[in-house]
Every structure is written in structure tokens, then in C-alpha cells.
Amino acid sequence: MTYMIKRLFDVLLSLFFLILLSPLLLIVALLIRWKLGAPxxxxxxxxxxxxxxxxxxxxxxxxxxxxxxxxxxxxxERMTPFGNFLRASSLDELPELWNVLKGDMSLVGPRPLLMEYLPLYSQEQYRRHEVRPGVTGWAQVNGRNAISWEEKFDFDIWYVDNHNFFLDMKVLFLTAKKVFAREGITQQGSVAMPRFKGTVRNSKNN
Known part of the structure; x- marks a missing residue:
């Protein structure tokens, strides 16, 4: 997929969903204010x-x-049943459509991680930044947070090398399927993905 086609697709679809889902966005915002407070x-x-x-x-x-x-x-200790519901349903991700509209993100691409991880990547792992980060991605539909960091990065690099319009459509379809099935939300025994500490055998510092 060329840059212009992918960008046009991102803009049109993110704008469409922001308008279509605006009542849902408002309801979720009000529930968060009621149950969790500000911000x-x-x-x-x-x-x-x-x-x-x-x-x-x-x-x-x-x-x-x-x-x-x-x-x-x-x-x-900070997670609540309501927060678990937001994550399991991926409703917490919906405001990222604004990032897509602005051009910071794409609908499909490697998930944006933490700034502190940047110096920990191997040269190959760093290639995940050759494309815009995504609201969803190839790693998300192949295990999400239930796979290891190394597997996640392998999926990200595969996407960088193989992304096209039809693959993006497949990822969006599989994402909807995963969300409804609530698969791969977290690793067993954890409410979130453990922090990445580097891959020793591939470390840039070796």
C-alpha cells in the first residue's frame, strides 16, 4: 500500500468512526468520570x-x-472491574482515533510502546518504527499481550516488511473478532504486559 492510499484510508475511516461512535465515546467518558474520577x-x-x-x-x-x-x-491494586472491562472490550483505545486523524498513528501498525524502551531494542527490533504505530496491529491479532516480547517484535517486523491494503483489512477484521472473543488481553497472572527489559542476545549494546 502506498503512503498516500494508507493515509487517505486512515483519515476517512477514523473520521467516520469518531462521528459514528461519538455517543459511545460520551457515555464511556461519563462512566469514567463517575467511577474513576478525573482525568x-x-x-x-x-x-x-x-x-x-x-x-x-x-x-x-x-x-x-x-x-x-x-x-x-x-x-x-489500581485496576478495577470497570477498568478491566474497558481493556477487555478495547473501549479504552477509542480516543486513539484522534491520533490517527492527526497523523500521529495509523489504524494498523505496530503498537506504540514506551519511550524508555527505545535504547533497549536491537537494530532489527527498532525497525518497527519504520511505519506509523497503529491502534491495532499484526502482533495484536496474533496473541496481543499473551505472547512474549520477542514474538511480538517478530510480528511487528513482519508487518513492516509485508504491509499492504489487504493485510490491513485482514488485521482490522481479525481485531474485531479478537475484541468480541476477548482473547489475549493479558499474560497469565498479570493485569498488563510485563515491562520490556531488552533482548540480551540481540542487544545493541552487545
Missing amino acids: ILFRQIRPGMNGQPFEMVKFRSMRDATDADGYPLPDA
Whole structure:
């Protein structure tokens, strides 16, 4: 898929869904304000295409709970049943359509991870930034958070080398199927994917 076709597809579809889902977005926002309080949105700087930082927006899914020293409690203690529902249904991801409309993200591509991971990637793993990050991606429909980091990055690089319009359509279809089945949300025994600490055998520093 050429850059222009992919970008036009992203703009038209993200705008369509933002308009179509606006009542749902409002309802979710009100529920978050009621159950979790303010802020409604979670904002964080993530690496985009070529590793350039941008501000990603999601619906907040965790409580703002801290320990006696003011540090956030572990994810498992801040997560609520409502937050689990938002993640399992992927409703927390819907505000990222705004990032797609702005051009920070694409509908399909490697998921934007944390800025602190950038120096930990091998040269091959860093290639995931050769395309715009996506709301969903090839790794998400092949295991999401239930696979290892190394498997996730292998899927990301495969997408970078093979992406086209028909593959993107397949990913979007499989994403809808995964969301309804609620598959691969987390790794067993964890409410979120464990933090990436680098792949020793492929580390840039070796």
C-alpha cells in the first residue's frame, strides 16, 4: 500500500468512526468520570514513526491510588472491574482515533510502546518504527499481550516488511473478532504486559 492510499484510508475511516461512535465515546467518558474520577483521558508520550515522540490519548482505566510515599500502587491494586472491562472490550483505545486523524498513528501498525524502551531494542527490533504505530496491529491479532516480547517484535517486523491494503483489512477484521472473543488481553497472572527489559542476545549494546 502506498503512503498516500494508507493515509487517505486512515483519515476517512477514523473520521467516520469518531462521528459514528461519538455517543459511545460520551457515555464511556461519563462512566469514567463517575467511577474513576478525573482525568478522563490518559495521556502519555510515545514513540511514533522513526521514533519521534507524540502524545497518545486513551481512556483512563486505572484508579489514581498511591502509597504512603506518593508512589503509584502496583497495576493490580489500581485496576478495577470497570477498568478491566474497558481493556477487555478495547473501549479504552477509542480516543486513539484522534491520533490517527492527526497523523500521529495509523489504524494498523505496530503498537506504540514506551519511550524508555527505545535504547533497549536491537537494530532489527527498532525497525518497527519504520511505519506509523497503529491502534491495532499484526502482533495484536496474533496473541496481543499473551505472547512474549520477542514474538511480538517478530510480528511487528513482519508487518513492516509485508504491509499492504489487504493485510490491513485482514488485521482490522481479525481485531474485531479478537475484541468480541476477548482473547489475549493479558499474560497469565498479570493485569498488563510485563515491562520490556531488552533482548540480551540481540542487544545493541552487545
